[in-house]
Amino acid sequence: MFYQGVLTKMQTEFAEPIQYYLILKNDFLNMNQLLGKTITMEFVKYQCLKCGLDKPIYRQGFCKEDFFDIPQAGDWIMRPELSTAHLGKEDRDLEYEKKVQLQPHIVYLANSSNVKVGVTRKAQVPTRWIDQGAHEAIEIVEVPNRYLAGITEVALKDYVADKTNWRKMLKNDIEDENLVEWRERLKSHIPDEAQEYYIASNSETHLEFPVQKYPVKPKSLNMIKEQSYTGTLVGVKGQYLIFNDDTVFNVRANEGLVIKFTIA
Structure with a gap:
């Protein structure tokens, strides 16, 4: 076939x-x-x-x-802190940017090769974690737009990784972590603008791969x-x-x- x-x-x-x-x-x-x-x-x-x-x-x-032309590849895709739709400012296509940026976003911790912080639209949970090969993940913050998620991620990157070691992830060379403890440890480093969106009571999601x-x-x-x-x-x-x-x-x-x- x-x-x-x-x-x-x-x-x-x-x-x-x-x-x-x-x-x-x-x-x-x-x-x-x-x-x-x-x-x-x-x-x-x-x-x-x-x-x-x-x-x-x-x-x-x-x-x-x-x-270098279409809105689906704007810099704010990879760097959500550059989002400007909440200000009514266009990057490449304001209508598209409002549609994507002005919706609930999640800042999360995922453990694939190590514990890392990331951002995704709420509608993409748990798809984003699956795509990263994470065997466990937890939401930290749920905010109303991409910009707030982006500045939260930037702030937390000083205390936790933001990249996945793909080789380590594929070898399954991983250790289980207590992501609830990680979440609580990072709470004080969340920017003031996002503190009210902190998720205080949730549990880890576990994923099994074929x-x-x-x-x-x-x-x-x-x-x-x-x-x-x-x-x-x-x-x-x-x-x-x-x-x-x-x-x-x-x-x-x-x-x-x-x-x-x-x-x-």
Whole structure:
């Protein structure tokens, strides 16, 4: 059987374990059902997620021209403290920015390779945690806009990490942490503007991933360089496909690539 389509991040369903779905133009693949199967991936071409043209992908699935033009790739996406829609100030498209920025946001702690702080829209919980490969997470603050979440994250980054070590996460080289204690410890460092939104009573969310075998020395697959790869799928964690030879493939980091999948 073979399938072909442009990559976008895998869709997920919060279950035990997490269910993963790869959505292609004409197909819908449950990746959990492919564990133990031999999969061949072949690079076909680029397809920018905005213009649809066969142009090299720059970042986030977009060609360079679109990346620096569309609101979906504004600086405030990666740096929420730069959000300005609450002030009525436009970055690239005020209508779009109001739609995304002026909705409830969560500042959270997630433990994937270590305890880290992050920001996501409330509607993206627990999807954001799944995408990061976190095995446990907890909300700290729920604020009405992205800006308040951003300045809270910046303040807390002085006391807790804001990055995930992807190799450590994939090796499952992790320790359980008491995130309630972490939350209480960080409370005093929340900016005054966000103190009233502190979540004082909640518990950790635990996540289980469909992995049969964790890689010992994960090596990232570069489809542009290799052009094709064949391996047996043994797990999915975060947005990574894990193969039996320790090769890992980050689906989200390769958005905008058209890939042909052959499943034996």
